[in-house]
Every structure is written in structure tokens, then in C-alpha cells.
Amino acid sequence: MRKIQTQGVHHITFNGADRQSTIDFWEGVLGMPFIFEQPNLDAPQINHLYFDPGDGRLITVFTEESRKPGGRVVDQVGSMHHIAFTVSLASWRQALLRLKEADIANSGPVDRGFMHSIYFRDPCGQLIELACYKFDPPEGATHAEVLRLAHDLRIMRGAKNIEEEDLADAIEAITARRGLSLSADD
Incomplete structure (x- = not known):
């Protein structure tokens, strides 16, 4: 069987709360520039916000003004458990303080052997991980x-x-x- 060869993640889309709390979290807490918005073309009553996570790809969030922060994502078959964002070691070391300043509960530092992690939830309860490799690959390697x-x-x-x-x-x-x-x- 011939394969469809992927070449990386194009974008990831979340269901978010209202527009402002979404911007406050993704840009205000995580520092992802809010680069544009448009209606969800499949459901025009829902807004579609686009953020740059730092590598030029996209994180997008569907928002609706009737949705408010505080909901929880229910783990079920087929649902996403969490998303991990790459951060530098310097940013990872500052993350605990900055999450505390934003009054966001978190896991504290987690040592994964090959990387460092910190876990916390977005305003709608989706689990987010900040991950930092403990190594740099040799030039030309991944x-x-x-x-x-x-x-x-x-x-x-x-x-x-x-x-x-x-x-x-x-x-x-x-x-x-x-x-x-x-x-x-x-």
C-alpha cells in the first residue's frame, strides 16, 4: 500500500470560550501573536482565531461569545489528551513564575528523562504542556x-x-x- 507522507503539523484547532478570554490566554499567557481571525466557514456563528506558536505554523481556536472559561474537557475515546509546545530552557525555567503570576495552577516541573515538562490547563480545561528538550542534536541531525x-x-x-x-x-x-x-x- 502506498503511503500519504506527512511533513509536519499544519495546524491544530481547539474549541475555546469567548474571543477575549481566548486572546488573553493564547497571546497574553503563552505569548503567541494573534495574527488574524475570520468566521468558521463551516459554522459562521463561530469565530476562528489564528495564533503563531513560534514556528510559523498555526494554532487556531473556535470561539463563541456564549461560551465562558471554566469548562472541562472530558477524556473519552477519540478525544485529545494534551498538546505540547516547545519552549527554550530559559523560558521553561521562567514558566512556573509566570504561570503563578497569571494565577494558573500547574503540575510543577516534571522530568521526562530526555525533556523537561510543565502541565496546566487552558481556560476551557484542555491540558497544555510546555516541553524543553535536554539536548540539542548535532548539526544536520534531528x-x-x-x-x-x-x-x-x-x-x-x-x-x-x-x-x-x-x-x-x-x-x-x-x-x-x-x-x-x-x-x-x-
């Missing part, structure tokens, strides 16, 4: 390539999850594969 090799290394060690030593060893192996050194590695 995070996915490093993680794929780190997975194999952690399996060989019998470890439960990827740890920093797996990341370091994967980065070393990827760099060595390039064969740029004239020295023989004994």
Missing part, C-alpha cells in the same frame, strides 16, 4: 534521530526510560558516523 538511537541504547542497558547518558551516547555515535576525524578511535 531530535527524532537522537531519540531513536537513545531508545536503542536504553533498551540495551535495560533501563525503563531514556536518560541523559543515552542522549549523550547517541549524540556521540551520530557525530562519529560522520567520519570527520582522521584519528583512529581505539
Whole structure:
């Protein structure tokens, strides 16, 4: 069977509350510029807001003035659990303070072995994660390539999850594969 090959996420659309609380959260708390809006072309009574999450792609939110913040997303088969946004280590380190200033409850720091995370909810209850990798891939490699090799290394060690030593060893192996050194590695 031939595949339809994806090349990344185009956009993600949330159901939000009213227009202003949506802008206050996505731009005011998360710093995503509010870049345009238009009616939802499938349901013109619903507004469609567009935000830039920092990589030039789009996060969009359907809003309706009758909806107010405070609702909760119900987990059920087929529903989304959470969305994770990439942040720099500097931003991740400031996130707890800034969420506190915005009076937004959160998980506190969570160590995932290969990344740092903080979880909190948007005004309608959708779970949001701020994620920061603990490593930079070698030039020309991707995070996915490093993680794929780190997975194999952690399996060989019998470890439960990827740890920093797996990341370091994967980065070393990827760099060595390039064969740029004239020295023989004994």
C-alpha cells in the first residue's frame, strides 16, 4: 500500500470560550501573536482565531461569545489528551513564575528523562504542556534521530526510560558516523 507522507503539523484547532478570554490566554499567557481571525466557514456563528506558536505554523481556536472559561474537557475515546509546545530552557525555567503570576495552577516541573515538562490547563480545561528538550542534536541531525538511537541504547542497558547518558551516547555515535576525524578511535 502506498503511503500519504506527512511533513509536519499544519495546524491544530481547539474549541475555546469567548474571543477575549481566548486572546488573553493564547497571546497574553503563552505569548503567541494573534495574527488574524475570520468566521468558521463551516459554522459562521463561530469565530476562528489564528495564533503563531513560534514556528510559523498555526494554532487556531473556535470561539463563541456564549461560551465562558471554566469548562472541562472530558477524556473519552477519540478525544485529545494534551498538546505540547516547545519552549527554550530559559523560558521553561521562567514558566512556573509566570504561570503563578497569571494565577494558573500547574503540575510543577516534571522530568521526562530526555525533556523537561510543565502541565496546566487552558481556560476551557484542555491540558497544555510546555516541553524543553535536554539536548540539542548535532548539526544536520534531528531530535527524532537522537531519540531513536537513545531508545536503542536504553533498551540495551535495560533501563525503563531514556536518560541523559543515552542522549549523550547517541549524540556521540551520530557525530562519529560522520567520519570527520582522521584519528583512529581505539
